[in-house]
Amino acid sequence: MKHIYQFLLLFLIQITFLPNNLFAQNQLQKLKVAHNNRYLCYDDGTPFFWLADTAWEIFLKLNTEEASLYFEDRISKGFNVIQCTILSENDFHTIDATNQYGQKPLINGDPEKPDTIPGKNNDYWDYIDKIIKLAESKGLYIGLLPTWGEYVTTEFRDGIVNSIYDVDNAFIYGKFVGERYKNYTNIIWILGGDRSACTKEAKAIWRSLAKGLAVGLTGSEDYSKMLMTFHPVGKRHSTDDFPDEKWIDFNAIQSGHGTNILNWKMIQNDYNNYKNTPVIDLESSYPFLGENNDKEKTDFYARRAAYWSVFSGSFGHTYGHHGIWNFVKENENKNIIWKNAIQAVSSTQMGYLKNLIKSFPFFERIPDQNIIASNPGLDTDHIAATRGNNYALIYIPTGRPVVIRMGHIKGESVKAKWFNPGNNKYSQTETKPNSGLITFFPPNSLSSQQETDWVLILESVEN
Known part of the structure; x- marks a missing residue:
């Protein structure tokens, strides 16, 4: 019986010192x-x-x-x-x-x-x-x-x-x-x-x-x-x-x-x-x-x-x-x-x-259409680009080739790969120089969806 009283006393003490607003804890x-x-x-x-x-x-x-x-x-x-x-x-x-x-x-x-x-x-x-x-x-x-x-x-x-x-x-x-x-x-x-x-x-x-x-x-x-x-x-x-x-x-x-x-x-x-x-x-x-x-x-x-x-x-x-x-x-x-x-x-x-x-540094990301050297499109074919210091993401809704003005992210070279927004799959990675103009061709063979939209991912290579 003494142990029961001790347990109850300990329980009451714990309740007494709990925060007033239990709701706030969750x-x-x-x-x-x-x-x-x-x-x-x-x-x-x-x-x-x-x-x-x-x-x-x-x-x-x-x-x-x-x-x-x-x-x-x-x-x-x-x-x-x-x-x-x-x-x-x-x-x-x-x-x-x-x-x-x-x-x-x-x-x-x-x-x-x-x-x-x-x-x-x-x-x-x-x-x-x-x-x-x-x-x-x-x-x-x-x-x-x-x-x-x-x-x-x-x-x-x-x-x-x-x-x-x-x-x-x-x-x-x-x-x-x-x-x-x-x-x-x-x-x-x-x-x-x-x-x-x-x-x-x-x-x-x-x-x-x-x-x-x-x-x-x-x-x-x-x-x-x-x-x-x-x-x-x-x-x-x-x-x-x-x-x-x-x-x-x-x-x-x-x-x-x-x-x-x-x-x-x-x-x-x-x-x-x-x-x-x-x-x-x-x-x-x-x-x-x-x-x-x-x-x-x-x-x-x-x-x-x-x-x-x-x-x-x-x-x-x-x-x-x-x-x-x-x-x-x-x-x-x-x-x-x-x-x-x-x-x-x-x-x-x-x-x-x-x-x-x-998956990329969050607060540094900005939209940057200057990355795109080819026609970005002014209608439903519009290509949109965003980047951080060491990465760039370019969304292409029509699956057409895009010319990228390199050098907007850090590094002498970049790793390039494609992301399929429809099925969450990535292509193989290629290394490219981070200078000049480079034309990238979406790998439409990876697409299983009717509309072939793609994201081109460029990441700085550490030197």
């Missing part, structure tokens, strides 16, 4: 803008390559078991950010839509009246808590939209405020959301949601929502303790509406969907014109959306957009699939039923890109 590191203002990193300075998926309606369309299945699949492919929205766009565009447990976010669609019930696991907000914590337990960050943009402006591009928000209730709602999630470290805040804020009225509401979030999170209008951006309407930049905002930590584009999405132009624009702010494409070419109907081509378009974006200066990439953003459960086209869509080869190929970039 949290992910916060993310922040890196020292060079071009990339993101963890709080300890370790590089963070953003690889996201758009799961906009996960809180509405999936139950807990389905969400866990989806998270596990995305983790296995290398994704580390999931983009989703609290107030969903929804197929029927109604604020009264309920989740898989019959719960809705607001009382009578009023942003000042979140539909909360005392206790745990009782309401829509408890379910969001659960899913965000589930994501965190699996090592995933959440790119969280407090609301989809249609609840500020119903039309995509006119910026006319005509829905449930005004400046006052946007602040109140933002403050509620900020207070609720102030202790979560795996949230990146995304305002906007596929709508233009081209009018002063729309801008005022988004600024008020951002302020409310900050006050809820920090107790004051302190944006230094949060990471936030704005998700614009398709074919636009966040900088079109918000070129210089204290609450925006990184700029974003939405290049849009289809076969002819030249996101490299948009990324180049922001990279060159906003030198102290990182940029990313938050929504790009979705398989099976727009003109994307052919299975092989649709994966290629998504893959091409990712390489163009990253090689042109983005700090990562957001993938998306037409069957996943709204979690399609029934459709004639089996490819867009979400449990089939998560198996799209292009989603696996996103991980190949992430691993390729992370």
Whole structure:
């Protein structure tokens, strides 16, 4: 009996001196803008390559078991950010839509009246808590939209405020959301949601929502303790509406969907014109959306957009699939039923890109089109180049030969090899002089995919 009392006493002492917030012990590191203002990193300075998926309606369309299945699949492919929205766009565009447990976010669609019930696991907000914590337990960050943009402006591009928000209730709602999630470290805040804020009225509401979030999170209008951006309407930049905002930590584009999405132009624009702010494409070419109907081509378009974006200066990439953003459960086209869509080869190929970039020194990497001596192409044939001090990566979407202006990386000679973005295979390595002009021919015999895109890899030879 004496030993039992001693054990209980020791147990009580250990509990007494445990940290007050056990939840904090299991949290992910916060993310922040890196020292060079071009990339993101963890709080300890370790590089963070953003690889996201758009799961906009996960809180509405999936139950807990389905969400866990989806998270596990995305983790296995290398994704580390999931983009989703609290107030969903929804197929029927109604604020009264309920989740898989019959719960809705607001009382009578009023942003000042979140539909909360005392206790745990009782309401829509408890379910969001659960899913965000589930994501965190699996090592995933959440790119969280407090609301989809249609609840500020119903039309995509006119910026006319005509829905449930005004400046006052946007602040109140933002403050509620900020207070609720102030202790979560795996949230990146995304305002906007596929709508233009081209009018002063729309801008005022988004600024008020951002302020409310900050006050809820920090107790004051302190944006230094949060990471936030704005998700614009398709074919636009966040900088079109918000070129210089204290609450925006990184700029974003939405290049849009289809076969002819030249996101490299948009990324180049922001990279060159906003030198102290990182940029990313938050929504790009979705398989099976727009003109994307052919299975092989649709994966290629998504893959091409990712390489163009990253090689042109983005700090990562957001993938998306037409069957996943709204979690399609029934459709004639089996490819867009979400449990089939998560198996799209292009989603696996996103991980190949992430691993390729992370295999080289991270923070020193810059886009550098001066490497390319031949015609780089101004349309869908565009060749994009990026490099560090001792390496260069050149993405060729059409499999055509490329002339490289040598000498942009260190060393008297370089090792050259080819990487296949479609199947993650490398060619044999050749040594080349690091001077003059050299024409490189992609080894198309290695390709098993319909579209023969390639990455030429040049690495300095130590002398």
